Amino acid sequence: MSTLETSHSKPALDTVSAASGTPEVEQPWAELGLKPDEYQRIRDILGRRPTSSELAMYSVMWSEHCSYKSSKVHLRQFGDKTTDAMREKLLVGIGENAGVVDIGDGWAVTFKVESHNHPSYVEPYQGAATGVGGIVRDIMSMGARPLAVMDPLRFGALDHPDTHRVLPGVVAGVGGYGNCLGLPNIGGEVVFDSCYQGNPLVNALCVGAMRVEDIHLAKASGVGNKVVLFGAKTGGDGIGGVSVLASETFDEGGPTKRPAVQVGDPFAEKVLIECCLDLYAAHVVDGIQDLGGAGLSCATSELASNGDGGMRVHLDLVPLRDASLRPEEILMSESQERMMAVVEPGKLEEFLAITRRWDVEATVIGEVTEGDRLEVLWHDEVIVDVPPRSVAHDGPVYERPLARPAYLDGLQAAGPQDLPRPGTGDELRDTLIRLIGSPNLCDKSWVTDQYDRYVRGNTALAMPDDAGVVRVDEESGRGVAISTDCNGKFAKLDPYAGAQLALAEAYRNVATAGATPLAITDCLNFGSPEDPGVMWQFAEAVRGLADGCQQLGIPVTGGNVSFYNQTGDVAIHPTPVVGVLGVMDDVARRTPSGWKTPGQVIYLLGT
Amino acid sequence: MRIGVVTFPGSLDDHDATRAVRVAGGEPVALWHGDADLHGVDAVVLPGGFSYGDYLRCGAIARFAPVMDVLVPAAKGGLPVLGICNGFQVLCESHLLPGALIRNDHRKFVCRDQVLRVENTATAWTSDFEQGQEITIVLKNGEGGFVADQRTLDELEGEGRVAFRYVVRDGDGLGGRNPNGSYRDIAGVTNERGNVVGLMPHPEHCVEPGYGPSLDGLPFFTSVLTSVVNA
Amino acid sequence: MGTVVIDVMLKSEILDPQGQAVAGALPRLGFTQFTDVRQGKRFELTVDGEVTGEVLAAAREAAEKLLSNPVIEDVVRVAELTDETAGQPA
Amino acid sequence: MGTVVIDVMLKSEILDPQGQAVAGALPRLGFTQFTDVRQGKRFELTVDGEVTGEVLAAAREAAEKLLSNPVIEDVVRVAELTDETAGQPA
């Protein structure tokens, strides 16, 4: 690439000193999604206008997706309603990359579910694939070996032509990435409803395990420690939105095309998993963070914010796949299969020897500094100088207006009493056949047979059972059971009860597999938070879930919120997907669903 | 009895193969793709996975790994070698076994419990089976279609070198076809000498009660222990 | 009988894991002169008669509509397969 | 900077599931003129300098050794990428 020289000679680099001297420069904050008061707040924090790199960082880190600005006030209940008794098995709670629970015998388990909805609509295969890749890196960054994945999916109507584009791509992407990583897929959901036509839901869950003493956290501490970026090179992936900034700084012609989609490389991630596990085993990692949404902006600000010092990063040292990338774009790039570690100088040599063994590129790009600033340099010029907490944690918080939707009364009044019922034997037969042949109830092996459920040899239950069960400890057979569930129709009728029903179903599925439920993760898929009706659904669902957890006595350890799943004014059904994790002493003793041998007695329990 | 299990970048079932060797009573030895040394093992398993991502052709890049420089002559000299799935693909790319594996005819990855018929019990890896025995083991692949030209196929049949065949039955959900479009329903083959065997399905997932659909994978690993003793 | 060749490559800004795997393997085999590798697809479409302008136009449309994914790929060639475009690996 | 193109196709006697899938889909989109479709691979190898005879010879060797499997595939072209072989999907 010959663009490197030209990009350096461009005079347009926006440095901190330039920003201090030019307070009047117009900045494209609105195009980047910031509100006027948010932009003003950035200026107040910095005492000057932000540089274009700082503006890029704040805009992405203060986005709904990264800052949880609309959901935070509600999600607090998950902490507030958690009692000490519920916390007993909790080793790491909400706030880290993923929560961690103690499952006994010195084993810790971490699990989390996340969404990759919109990217999967744009490019189904790559969107779903990178969704799996992202959640697996979250689990890895806790110090765990990933054990299994699950994929709760929602699509539009089965017979809609666009479903024929989206569904095969999503399923092939989930399988293509997960199979190539060597992670058994032990469950998920496939639901069809026309409300998801323009907004399919692709949620991905990963579970991993480690010894309790091997838990790693995302924090940069220890002045002089090195900041190492390792894994794939950085390209122009997923920075479409930030191009407006880049175009400001390009004189002629604007930036080269920047792809809106990220392409996954599961092989690179598999190697990264094994490499990370070797690094953990050698005790050469002080802090670690995966790079996902918001890329380096997120990783540097979160590591620095969680640590006890500052951080200085030399952005021009980042290995690039596309040499024409501008600093703003490098900060924003969502290139996959990358990690960032904090390493003591005395352990750096050993660290690099391990990455070399796995053929993983690793580069020292910075260090932990005294003080409390995050500084980013571009060829020795300071382009970012911010308090990291203001980027990563102290973003805006909104109390959005809530309003119970007016249509609910009518919806709730129209009970089943008014529906026609089958009157004759033939009608009954016909109803039954239509039910069992419907896409939501029929056998799902046409999807699940595309997923490897056996790799690593620890799968004790997978599809078609209601919970997935995997062994954690090969000696004792100790392991975990997980189920994810949600019925969006129930949640639409009553989000409070709907969320609790999702919780109850997942809880029952885990319990009937023979496991003791321990912890919960959730992926809250909703429409636009700017719609008071949607916001009310969200608030009710969170309240229902938090109350339900209190009654069952197990905590929420982490999750994800996905807003803006709507087309025009029409939102999807509120879809709070709940994942419950339980523990078993010996998973070989799990109970499959379905009878096995003739002569077994059938009991009906409950009311 | 020391049985090597090779790890390439992208190998996935090396852990399972190691466990299977142990369950069968052997001593597993980890072999590394970059190390041109077999460390005196008595037999070698090339495990399943996606070596180098299998982006070019399955097994095409792994074939040039340093460990293969020593494994190929050893296999030609009679060392028992079992290639499972990706391992089978590596053996074909290395020309230790004939034919090639291509994309499944239905173009999708398939994971299922598959019935096979054991067609040759004279190999180092199949002696603990009965001739014609039907076994159920895990099949999971995206590129498992076994192909070769007619002459090679006829030769394989004539010399009894088809080691395993997919059992094609009505009502198994495949519409009377084998699961990946393999020519003549071939699931696995052996070299002339019977020491090198490759197959697409995964015996290493079928060695422990409670995990996997059966225990039908175990005889692969017990067979080789016997054959090494008798060698 | 005529044949149309259609070549489709990933856009240059899109990550190409396949090409990277090949690029990584070449030096190990002693080929050190190649600095980058990209891998794409080649389609050969057969028609019963001649490859007319109409056939080429249809092929071009099929290339854009079905054979490539415009989000990540470019159609880099649509041409009649002649002896010369076939080329001989001597 | 120069580029070598290498095209690899499955031998005609080997089943080509991807080509068949395309062949099946074309008529559904209204393209009825194509009687057969085969899908192969196209590689673009970059070199820093000119594409010399030596570079082409190396590319040919790499094509035979690594980029194709002679049991199932043929190398159908090894050539310098010029504007004309690039072709323009008008």
Ligand SMILES: Nc1ncnc2c1ncn2[C@@H]1O[C@H](COP(=O)(O)OP(=O)(O)O)[C@@H](O)[C@H]1O
């Ligand atoms: N629905 C939710 N329920 C519980 N915790 C949540 C939920 N959504 C987000 N969280 C928690 O909030 C924290 C911040 O989210 P995080 O996962 O770090 O964001 P991202 O991964 O999108 O950058 C995490 O600890 C996450 O587990």
